[in-house]
Amino acid sequence: MKVTMKMKPRTYWGGAAFLAVLAVALPALAEETSVADSVIHLAYALDTFYFLMSGALVMWMAAGFAMLEAGLVRGKNTVEILTKNVALYSIACIMYMVVGYNIMYGGGPNGVIPGLSFFLGADNAVDDVLKSGGDIYYSGMSDFFFQVVFVATAMSIVSGAVAERMKLWSFLLFAVVMTGVIYPVQGYWKWGGGFLDALGFLDFAGSGVVHLCGASAAIAGVLLLGARKGKYTDGRVNAIPGANLPMATLGTFILWLGWFGFNGGSELMVSNIEEANAVSMIFVNTNTAAAGGLVAALLFSRAWFGKADLTMALNGALAGLVAITAEPLTPSPLLSTIVGAIGGLIVVASIVFIDKAKIDDPVGAISVHGVVGIWGLLAVSFTNPEGSLVAQLIGAGVIFAWVFGTSFITWLIIKAIMGIRVSEEEEMEGCDISECGLDAYPEFTKD
């Protein structure tokens, strides 16, 4: 028996025309042009599909951050952190569509002030692609999809650091500003072709533009918020264990998987031998940097604390991923392992140091994405021959200054308007009941 072609009838989309035309044209053999054109069609389709799959993997990272953070907070603050995570992803998607994408990629007069020319509209016309000489090689909508999930990643970093004490709606208001304006402006400076790019600052997939950016906004919020009640008492640092470590581990695995899209998709093209090799190298380096970060953090925590601290190991893997993100292509796999492993060592030390400094970051987001993000940027000057330590330092400094400064002002304004911290009673009771009216685990938690 034969499988016949069964399809959902497409009544309004004439896409099959291309192959039909091709098939008519070929027997004549006079029309090599159509074969050449169909190769361009195919390459465009492959690059677009690769972009969409990469974007889907990055979108999946939103689930990773949600699970990681939900696992690392206490049961009484879990619903609120989940609500923040699903809502910030949605807000990021809408704000970046309405304004952020335009700011980031709308060009501008001088590389500093972005232009504004709403351009999310019709996609590339077939003729324009065929005549572009390879300049237009994937769908503009697929580019938007890939970019929009990156914004959500940056914003996800913030929610972990301010967990267990920040008001839900203040946080979401900040998300509007961050994803609509703060992130896109510095994104324009680098990926939109602005002055940081002109300067020779290198950041392949966003150790700076995404991770340091998110961490800089987070630290501004944390400084204004203060520590959780009971975290620092009588000069002691008290551990506040997370409620659900399998969930946190799942979140880390999700992030690890999603990162193949994050870094792999940032090559932006896969459709020829060199690019396919490059994307493959990025997959291998991304994976091994995470492995190196995890092993280094696990061994370091064993040596330092006498125990194999799972949360440190998870943060080590994430640190390896953040560290390699600024340059996942030029180093060898072995060098990538080392870059990741150094990230893993840094993150353990940084988490302990930041805790000692009484900056309360419940999930270690500032260390993972900020401190290690800077390491990732600096490492480029060792792993990529075109990297310049000076340019990397300037880039890191500019991103931090812009995001920290504007975030601090934004948090201040929000604080003045509606406050940013829940009341002491609400914090004791947990944010879940007061903010969301629900209990994450109504049958489990001992009270």
Place this chain on the structure above:
Amino acid sequence: MKVTMKMKPRTYWGGAAFLAVLAVALPALAEETSVADSVIHLAYALDTFYFLMSGALVMWMAAGFAMLEAGLVRGKNTVEILTKNVALYSIACIMYMVVGYNIMYGGGPNGVIPGLSFFLGADNAVDDVLKSGGDIYYSGMSDFFFQVVFVATAMSIVSGAVAERMKLWSFLLFAVVMTGVIYPVQGYWKWGGGFLDALGFLDFAGSGVVHLCGASAAIAGVLLLGARKGKYTDGRVNAIPGANLPMATLGTFILWLGWFGFNGGSELMVSNIEEANAVSMIFVNTNTAAAGGLVAALLFSRAWFGKADLTMALNGALAGLVAITAEPLTPSPLLSTIVGAIGGLIVVASIVFIDKAKIDDPVGAISVHGVVGIWGLLAVSFTNPEGSLVAQLIGAGVIFAWVFGTSFITWLIIKAIMGIRVSEEEEMEGCDISECGLDAYPEFTKD
């Protein structure tokens, strides 16, 4: 050093022959035909691969439903709902292979009564593809894979609505009938080229054929089952909170991710510029409709109940996804956001209303997939110039009438044979122990 090509030896599959032949042929340069043919080979391969990746994403939605439902029921009924979900997916795969696919795509004499001509057999021959003029452009087996995971989605909708009180084996028996016959017949009417399709009824990826279908079967079951003990007492509606909200949130994220395959794959082709643009637009619209639904439901629940209800927000995202599923291609991203947001508003109102009507749907499946499924179908008449409100209403009515009617009869027969509801003691104790002999969280639950 050089990476040599290392492979698992394929001893019985002569697939590499094509490239070898190509390579021999090319130096001659006389054989442009082989280049043209190899372009057809590549396009076929790309469309097939896109189909398989889309299908894998939809398969993943089975995990999403399982986690969503497991998170929203009480601990004592969790093992049973998990068992239902893994078993219904398996049953759907087997029944649709054995009979359903044939009913749905086997043609028929008059567009109403489906034909029966078992055709799941050999895949397309190379020559047939090359000579088809573009009519055959992907693997028939990849089509089956994509279709079979859709059936499972429809059936997954039912399990949530009848949770916490329906007998396991009665449910699984219903799954056999639903996935083998009920779903495929109405699928034939639309996607198999039957009378609903001829009528101009539009349903791109299944707001009606999948979601309304599942919800119609669910409501028949719920009406026969009655409410859970303790749900409606003394005229009051009592909330029965779910045991594990991080799990429910994870389920929602999984569904969101899977939906890119659900809608994106339903374009059925990606291999040229227009189709790649179309698939990209579908990804963007699917994502933004979910975001719109979530934000709208969150704001609405905040305004109505005074709290940011996470479960409403999750249902809002799902409602946005269901709403855009009937037409994710023609609207702009902004319009898609609005379609999704209206879905989010509807779902909150519908859940409250259905609860007030004492129809007990523990996870809100009837509202999310049924009520919003109808909204999605009707919205097509506004978002697609070819949409007709009359045709959409007829389509929705026919699907509901067929599925509700046949499901009601099926449930009745099952009830007569073996009963459909667990005993009162079993319900008090929880279905897990009586049906499955296991406790989902033996160490956590109090009592």
Place this chain on the structure above:
Amino acid sequence: MKVTMKMKPRTYWGGAAFLAVLAVALPALAEETSVADSVIHLAYALDTFYFLMSGALVMWMAAGFAMLEAGLVRGKNTVEILTKNVALYSIACIMYMVVGYNIMYGGGPNGVIPGLSFFLGADNAVDDVLKSGGDIYYSGMSDFFFQVVFVATAMSIVSGAVAERMKLWSFLLFAVVMTGVIYPVQGYWKWGGGFLDALGFLDFAGSGVVHLCGASAAIAGVLLLGARKGKYTDGRVNAIPGANLPMATLGTFILWLGWFGFNGGSELMVSNIEEANAVSMIFVNTNTAAAGGLVAALLFSRAWFGKADLTMALNGALAGLVAITAEPLTPSPLLSTIVGAIGGLIVVASIVFIDKAKIDDPVGAISVHGVVGIWGLLAVSFTNPEGSLVAQLIGAGVIFAWVFGTSFITWLIIKAIMGIRVSEEEEMEGCDISECGLDAYPEFTKD
């Protein structure tokens, strides 16, 4: 409005050159060679991308094993099993990169003793690919990525079987030896072109090379470790229920999804009609074998124990997957369902039998991957015309003998050096506190 092509500037990778060259060349129409070359470019890119997506799915299986095992152990041993899983994946990635990949695919003098010629270096040069006549058709780095995640799968099998009583660091030391040497040597014998391959032993994606291999190492460890305290008392077998069955179910779904990459990617090529058909058939057969295994195990456990045992059903699905892995291409979907269903029956009987034999395997890994792995290998002689029962028996025997023997010795040495079992007090208290200093669910577990 128009979407212009916005990209992250790629400052050091000249990949767009290919399309530009192509576009210049085409108008001349004299250069059919460049069109033919660009087809080879595209095919290489598609096969590489397919490999990377497959590898990403297999990587995801590491999360599946972690969740499955974390759900099936008790709360007090959960952090340790999570730590083992994230660490073994990382160790596998590093060891296989440093030495294992070379052993497995470095060739060798006689098909028994592997060669050693470190070859993980530069990827394929463009010219070499174009001139290879189809012999080189995907990125070497993508091959490494795909292979490395397989090693992790084999090692993941071990962690479940030795759960709840083995020392963390002894386990990780074993992982170093297993992933660096034991697995690669037998991998060389089959997939590296060694004597088992020459013998006609067939193992498409690794029922033997991966699953039986993992189980053989596991059984050696279990025999040396002994059973958990309280498992076998006074001649009775006591059930020790897992703490979190939704997590275990999620793990199973993750493994099911990942298996599409595991089997589907093992076809190694997708870029023409025959190969695309083959990959599609593999997806369908993989899915239906799992479905068959689940349904068979569920019905069998219902008939035998009187209850629908969820953990048996999950193991049934995994058994179906393991069973079809040795040959997912040649059987029809119906035959694949049967192969999977037999796997599901075997696994239930095997779990009960092994338990009666007082071999304590907390998650059933030896039955799922070992016993059913052998069934999968033997089934090839019925489902593939080229299969030979004798060759399959020899292959199974050789893999078991090698892996069991070397593992046993390795465990013995580790036992002599540092011990392999935690102390009795640590076991009572749980490995989490003693090994990791953390509690997986500090707020949930009743103590």
